[in-house]
């Protein structure tokens with residue numbers, strides 16, 4: 393099987409640095425953003441960058457010490473960060489937090505980033521397992537958006553739903569998650585239509601393989617050593633900073649006509665052989681023969 397490596401000219405330090413900041417300082421001054429899953433990984437990076445660009449950011453997640461860590465990471469010279477601990481699947485908690493955080497400020501940007509799944513082939517996913525993943529990655533997104541709508545409508549805000557690269561195709565081990573994310577994509581396009589007259593824009597950003605600090609070591613090394621070389625034509629993972637910068641761009645005036653879109657930030661992974669997030673894929677020939685008997 394062919395494996396992918398980064399272009400040699402791009403392997404030097406200049407290309408590797410996480411700092412891809414291209415947006416103007418204080419671009420988002422005076423705006424209020426709500427970010428779910430703010431205590432780690434992509435969500436944490438988004439919070440740090442939005443505050444740096446001058447936004448007031450409200451972060452939501454379950455783990456208080458993780459959210460506190462994000463609060464410590466954000467600078468204090470530009471915007472500001474406060475956080476609420478909540479499970480995004482809990483409608484009552486979401487309603488009360490969104491109202492408290494946004495009654496005065498309204499919402500200019502909502503980032504639905506909280507999400508995740510386990511990896512299993514479809515016949516290893518129980519009804520409850522399927523339901524749990526759809527609850528987190530689809531139903532909770534609708535809940536948060538519904539509660540935020542009245543505050544987004546005040547000044548015409550923007551919604552960014554963090555999706556998964558490959559959402560329009562398939563990837564082994566992700567039937568539940570891709571079903572949920574495909575639902576979010578359909579919802580994104582529909583709300584972009586329904587709410588355009590309110591000035592609300594709705595988009596999906598779909599990272600490819602992101603190896604953030606929050607991943608357990610064994611998963612991080614499996615992604616780095618197997619999934620990226622085998623599945624990402626660009627031969628490199630997607631840095632969290634690239635996702636954060638694009639979220640800020642979409643929220644800025646430069647994004648004012650961008651709505652109903654899916655942007656896959658993935659080094660062409662969605663055009664490649666697909667992700668195989670389970671061991672032993674394709675199955676050994678014996679097991680194919682076995683199943684034909």
Ligand SMILES: CCCCCCCCC/C=C/C(=O)SCCNC(=O)CCNC(=O)[C@H](O)C(C)(C)COP(=O)(O)OP(=O)(O)OC[C@H]1O[C@@H](n2cnc3c(N)ncnc32)[C@H](O)[C@@H]1OP(=O)(O)O
Pocket residue numbers: 507508509510511512516517518519520521522524525528556557558562563599600601602623658661662665666667
């Ligand atoms: C192509 C282009 C490139 C595409 C490039 C794309 C790259 C993809 C890489 C993606 C990376 C990420 O998303 S990074 C995000 C990493 N973080 C996470 O994924 C963590 C979040 N995950 C979770 O919290 C859990 O997995 C989740 C199920 C969603 C929610 O947990 P809950 O506490 O609600 O649920 P639980 O009570 O634990 O479990 C509910 C049911 O799920 C079952 N379940 C749980 N884990 C299971 C497992 N490993 N295998 C089978 N079944 C499992 C349980 O047995 C239960 O079913 P019963 O026994 O029947 O009751």
Ligand SMILES: NC(=O)C1=CN([C@@H]2O[C@H](COP(=O)(O)OP(=O)(O)OC[C@H]3O[C@@H](n4cnc5c(N)ncnc54)[C@H](OP(=O)(O)O)[C@@H]3O)[C@@H](O)[C@H]2O)C=CC1
Pocket residue numbers: 428429430431432433434435452453454455456458478479480481505506507508509528554555556557598599600601602603604606607
């Ligand atoms: N890493 C990757 O390769 C890719 C990730 N993605 C997606 O990007 C998003 C962020 O992932 P990433 O940063 O990598 O992973 P993380 O696991 O670091 O981030 C997920 C965040 O969601 C929060 N979260 C999970 N469940 C809930 C819940 N029920 N209520 C509130 N918050 C919740 C977690 O915090 P807490 O547990 O404290 O609640 C955590 O901060 C996810 O949707 C993920 O699926 C997409 C493509 C690739």
